[in-house]
Amino acid sequence: MTRKARVIAVLLLAAAAQNAFGQARTTDDQRFKWWRDARFGMMIHWGLYSVPGGEWKGQTMEYIGEWLMSRFRIPVREYEQLARQFNPVKFDAEAWARTAERAGMRYIVFVSKHHDGFAMFKSAVDPYNIADATPFGRDVMAELSAACRRHNLRWGVYYSQDLDWHEPDGGGTDPTRSLNYGMSWGNNWDFPNHAEKRFERYFNRKSKPQVKELLSNYGPVNIFWFDTPRTISRDQAQELYGMVRTLQPECLVNSRLGQGLGDYGSLGDNMIPVSAFKGAWDNLEAVATMNDTWGYKKSDQNWKSSREVLTLLTGLAGKNINYLLNVGPNALGEFPAPTVKVLNEVGAWMEKNSESVYGTRGSPFAHDLPWGPVTRRAGRLYVHLQDWPQGGKLAIHGLHNRVKKAWLLSQPAARLKFAQPQDSRLGLRVLRVTLPATPPGDMPVLALDIVGDAAVEKGLFQQADGTVTLTAVAAEVHGESAPVSAVAPGQTAPAAMGISRLGAMENWRDPGKWLTWDFKVYKPGAYTVRVITTGLRGRPFEARRKVEVTVAGRTLRTTLAGDEEIRTVATRYHPQHASRCGSIRLDKSGGAYQLALRLDGAAKSINLVSVQLTPDRQ
16 A cells, blocks of 8 residues: 555545544635634633742742742642632733733633642532632632633633542542653642552533533633643543533533643644644644743743744744634733733734734745745735845745735735736746835734635645755655654644654654655755754753765765754754755756655664755855
8 A cells, every 4th residue: 555545545534534523624614713713712721829929938949930830749738728819819810911902912821720720710519619628719710711701712711621630530640651840740649559449430510511601600601721631531521521512512622631632732841843834733823922931930031032923823824723822820910011012012013913823824835934834815925035135136936826916914004016927938927026225123024915716736745045956745755664744633743753733753763764855946055964953941952863875876875963953933842853864966957856764774763854955045
């Protein structure tokens, strides 16, 4: 069976399995339309962990703030005392909703119960909640959900259905499974005997009844956002999914419900894909922090700038992915001042440029253009100019559509000059746009009215800056039992060699498998070949593998050394390193080439992002 036949067979089986559970993820599902069009949402992590703010008995939490209870192994009875101190007198649901609305966000997902087990809503199931256990005594969920409706924001609820450190039978304590940065997923300090735990007791007494409360007591729920399925069974996950669809038929469920169930895919925390992902989930959402923590942490002042937030928002939209940006209010109920400043600046940009985000779909190109990501709608393209072309001279290779009009969204009355000749030397149409010499404001957006739906040159081809980018998702895999380029539903990384949701070819260690790409180069000359790999934040470069690159009849052999770290806001948590393999000549003008990448010997696996060819300086 060929690789293409295996891909088709697996996708057909996946589609059949989804239909068996009544969860067809088709593009005509109207439940998704508002969500696909929204593109931008706010998540809010707020709870008892906001009181210590990442500090406990003179020690500062080095990890994310809401994990403080597990990190310091705080006994339940001691942690409970934080409820007596929790009195967020400055909480203002209207102010929160206005901040999200001004920033251009279209939905809010509020953390109703995190892993510490404390409910941020009035619950008849368990008095361990903000209305019954704190001096504040109010149901903030009721106030915030009502404020969202007044400000035309869709309402979403986060609920930790599996982990609960307040409960003897909470999930996540299996000693055979890995820890979370050295911390236990479940409470094994108060309740150390894993053999005595009965997750089904917790599930039936607290988890399932509280989910029912959240679905029944707060009006329309547009998203139910589950998290961290470590213990939950298929039947239990199916029961929760069925409850959501019964009580809130229009509600969307994320993939972190577990067991492959849900309506759309949640990427890993702070995971920013390197390319558009095509796999088991048609709809994806990236969930990311404003600084480095989710819950409030006093010491974490590593705030993203408004430009970085917009870079991520537009880059994700160009890959057809929603952006859910988290805010962690303090114990008084305030958004940190730097958060509000950044969101206001984002909102100012959105006032002029939101047309390039809302209701758009991903780029027709195989990867971002040299100046930034592209989004599209019927008859129109948007180029987000994160990097301004030198002298305002912009060129786009391979756009087949005739362009009718070009302008900047921030200057709607000013038309830009452009030409679109058929370049005989390159063998394709080239769009040339004359922009101002310097950018009018931060990250302008070039709008192009085109005839028909966007159509571009097929395959991989050189862009106007001379670079050729061969992405991992576009590679052809060779060798015995070559993998299918998709992860299983509910996973973020493949179990064997394959494409992860990061868009990288992961777990490649077998030298019996190799990759090839077909591509076109329009400018003859010498090119430096770089292999780009990715890893995890805080870990040293590990991919010291010997590789062979073969192209144009020549083979380069080298050891991946991580010569250059690629530092962008998108690589903050999954850093990328470029390893130079040497220089090679490509002398055919408009020539078609094939590049092969092989591993030389068996050793550690590599996580491949792309192979890049950049023109050598003449």
